[in-house]
Amino acid sequence: MADVIKDFPLLKRKINGKPIVYLDSAATSLKPQSVIDAQDDYYRRYSANVHRGIYAISEEATEAYENARKKVAGFIHAPSVNEIIFTRGTTESINLVAAGIGKTLIAGDNVVVTIMEHHSNFVPWQQRAVGKNVEFRILNIDKNGKLNLNDLDTVITRRTRVLAITAVSNVLGTINPIRDIVKSVRRISPHCLVVVDAAQAVPHMVVDVQTWGADFVVFSGHKMLGPTGIGVLWGKTELLEQLHPYQYGGEMIAEVHVDRTIFKKPPQKFEAGTPHIAGAIGLGTAIDYLQSIGMDNVRAHEKEITGYTLKQLSAIVGLQIYGPKTAEDRGGVIALTVKDVHPHDIAQVLNEDNICIRAGNHCAMPLHEHLGLVATVRASFYLYTTREDIDALVEGLEKVKRLLSK
Ligand SMILES: Cc1ncc(COP(=O)(O)O)c(C=O)c1O
Structure with missing residues (x-):
């Protein structure tokens, strides 16, 4: 995987004469030159609006935008590009x-999320339940950071309308067995919709939405080598047809009259206004890049790096790692604390050597509360992460201990 490094311009940069050790890919990934070029090319050569003009560059833009949609569909094995x-x-x-x-929830229903959700898959559901006499339920974790799947039978009931669940925790790294969970949910509550937050899964491993069997799967382009401001919702056709539009405006409308409006079919029904054309094209190019490497190779590399990191960190006294014990059970994310040192101080000391890690609750405050913590430090990896990066992290943490540990 070492030869991918040349493709990422940011890794050539130095700050104060030192290279950057980027260990924050769970927050956002670096971008390869091909993705930067694809966006640049759109803005330079054919930056017309899509689906509108009957002239060459608009048709070119529409084709590139719709081609990106096809690439996404192929990447996650969606049965239909729509x-x-x-x-x-x-x-x-x-x-x-x-x-x-949310519009369809009624008193007596319940909505279930897991304690390890990112705020963006926690709060939208919590807020739909509030004030509606809809119960907001939590599926908890065990001491190894894995979901208590034996509790599914009690947490999910016949009145559960939604299970919102992450495929990979952005803090613990836990890989949840989505396919098995969906099967159990279907058995308990045939009307429960399963919404999978795949923000930390799609960038890092093969995802097949048909194998998972969930109803909706969501993820972001910027965590998978693509641009910021572009993301994806995949949903089953019949559910997307039933789902109410989220925003109203141009391009999502088939007919408007003074007394009524008829919406287009999905996907246009949910894409009101001018979309992020360059972003979609960039995401399509990111998918090309990932496919040229192979998602099995991406996963194998991250597993190797995660295993190496777990081993190296285990030698540091006073350092605690959260989540599953083995790389097999986790994505490339490691959250940790160092005894008696505040995570923000750790981040600051590491920053002196350009080591980019995260400190805080990583938008997972309920999980941190559950663990009895205010904050952790998080290192996260991708296909360009090397053993040298990990050695720099370990050295940096040793320095933290020397400087700050009591
Ligand atoms: C698991 C998970 N869900 C959701 C999000 C939110 O993603 P975005 O900020 O791209 O919408 C993140 C981002 O960190 C995440 O890790």
């Missing part, structure tokens, strides 16, 4: 689904 809706990102995709389903 099931791919471009949004601003995971957050908007979830809000779109929650707004539509």
Whole structure:
């Protein structure tokens, strides 16, 4: 995987004469030159609006935009390209689904999320339940950071309308067995919709939405080598047809009269206004790049790096790692604390050597509360992460201990 490094211009940059050790890919990934070029090419050569003009560059833009949709559909094995809706990102995709389903919730229903959800897959559901006499239920984790799947039978009931669940935790790294969970849910509550937050899954492993069997799957372009401001909602055709539109405006409308409006079919029904054309084209190019490497190779590399990191970190006294014990059970995310040192101080000391990690609650405050913590430090990896990066992290953490540990 070492030869991918040349493709990422940011990794050539130095700050104060030192290279950048980028260990924050769960927040956003770096971008390869091909993705930067694809966006640049759109703006330079054919930056017309899509679906509108009957002239060459508009047709070119429309073709590139719709081609990106096809690439996304292929990448996640969607049965139909019309099931791919471009949004601003995971957050908007979830809000779109929650707004539509929220309208249909009635007193006595319940909605279930897991304690490990990112705020963007927690709060939209919590807020739909509030004030409606709809119960907001939580599926908890065990001491190894894995979901208590034995509790599914009690947490999910016949009145559960939604299970909103992450495929990979952005803090614990836990990989949840989505396919098995969906099967169990279908057995308990045939009318429960399963919404999968795949923000930390689609960039890092093979995802097949048909194998998972869920109803909606969402993710962001910027975490998978693509641009910011573009994301995806995948949903089953019949559900997208029933779902109420999220926003109204141009391009999502078939007919408007003074007394009524008829919406277009999905995906246009959910893409009101001028979309992020360059972003979609960039995302399509990011998918080309990932496919040229192979998602099995991406996963294998991250597993190797995660295993190496777990081993190296285990030698540091006073350092605690959260989540599953083995790389097999986790994505490339490691959250940790160092005894008696505040995570923000750790981040600051590491920054002296250009080591980019995250400190805070990583938009997962309920999980941190559950663990009895205010904050953790998080290192996260991608296909360009090297063992040298991990050695720099380990050295940096040793320095933290020397400087700050009591
Ligand atoms: C698991 C998970 N869900 C949702 C999000 C939100 O993604 P975005 O900010 O791209 O909408 C993130 C981002 O960190 C995430 O890790």
